[in-house]
Amino acid sequence: MRQVGAIIQKGPQHWAIIQQENGFGSVTLSGNWSADGLGIFKSAQVYARVVSEEDAREIVSWHPASMLAEQAWEITLDSIPAGGLYRLETCLQLDDNPAMEWANRGDMINHIGIGDLWVIAGQSNAAGYGKGPFQDSPQLGIHLLRNSGQWDLATHPFNESTASIHFENREAANPGHSPFLAFGKMIQKAAGIPIGLVQTSLGGSPLKAWNPDEDGVLHRNMINIIQSVGGKVRGILWYQGCSDCSPADSVSYLERFSNTVQHWRRELKDASLPILTVQLNRCTDVASIEANHSWGRVREAQRQAALTIPEVYVIPALDCSLSDGIHNSPAGNMIIGERMGKVALAHVYKREGIYAEAPCLTSAALIEEDALPSIRLEFANVNGYLLAIGPISKVFTVEDARGEVEISSWQITARNEITLKLARAVEGDAFVHGAYEMNPSSFLPLDSGSYMPTLAFYGQQVI
CATH class of the missing domain: 2.60.40 (Immunoglobulin-like)
Known part of the structure; x- marks a missing residue:
């Protein structure tokens, strides 16, 4: 009829x-x-x-x-x-x-919200591969554009491929728990508006798939999906880098990521589009020396991106639990979602009184007042004071012209300062790394104000 x-x-x-x-x-x-x-x-x-x-x-x-x-x-x-x-x-x-x-x-159309759209991009930890039961129920007003091209109430898993029309980012396996429902809940509660999540990530995807200067297949897919929802979004939630932890790709990661961000902003006609990023969590696979350095270079590139590219922000993840050798567990995802939510509230929604930044190294100074030298590390974004929960752990590494310099001990010597005591004199240029390896120490210094760990760093020259 x-x-x-x-x-x-x-x-x-x-x-x-x-x-x-x-x-x-x-x-x-x-x-x-x-x-x-x-x-x-x-x-x-x-x-x-x-x-x-x-x-x-x-x-x-x-x-x-x-x-x-x-x-x-x-x-x-x-x-x-x-x-x-x-x-x-x-x-x-x-x-x-x-x-x-x-x-x-x-006719009528139901359950419409006027709010903010956040795009999810990156590889498997953006797609959400947390496994195991965890309380993170759906909530009205937090909706998801599924890979079928249909809007729906946001529920885990986000990047599942039922009736997908986007084969470019179809997962090879069923994903699991995502950080971004928790993110949406925090923003909705504080900002009082509905949140739409637009999933475009793909497990295992390298940066070149997102960079039009290289391959760009996932870049084009993401832009097409954004155009399908009106072409305007509030920001991008980016978690990627594991697939670029090789000698060649890690060295160029910062430059290529910077170019990728420029392409996103240019095509979306938003020169200050916020990009919220995650510094890589650990990988528990067997690590070679070069693999450790490659992971360190990517983490440092992620830290530097937030320091050098306007409206790019980074949160730490090295204290978040895993559900396998490389994927964040649901509990870890909840922490990541909350941290990204705090960054969005502080910098995008301009809410005051939120501790959103993790401690970030600003300088490494050589101190030669005693028989053996020390290195004094200073950190920005310490809201309370630094806490040492593993003072005997090997968190820091120093290298000079002769190779690795043994650190006999380290301790917190001021609210935003850590001093490394060296076992020998430094020869030539020296560099210090912090939690740079594939699977670094779990006992990183924490900020008592935010209880976030210090961001990992790599290759900081000692002056």
């Missing part, structure tokens, strides 16, 4: 989150109408409005659509305030009947 009234043919999907700008969003609807069987009439008019699903309040009152040839219609509803969930309603008014509550039926 043919439908009557106002029929929607184009418009947002159920569960869609629409990117707000300056606190408002807009939607465009179009379709056709039919009055078959509704009697004789002289005129017909389609109307549309926005209603709160929470209490049926009218958010945007009935607006008339433009009536087109062949019983078609279209309308754009502007100035929809950020919030939701909302219901889009349509109706068909015949002969200017003023009783809108008795207008003829129209």
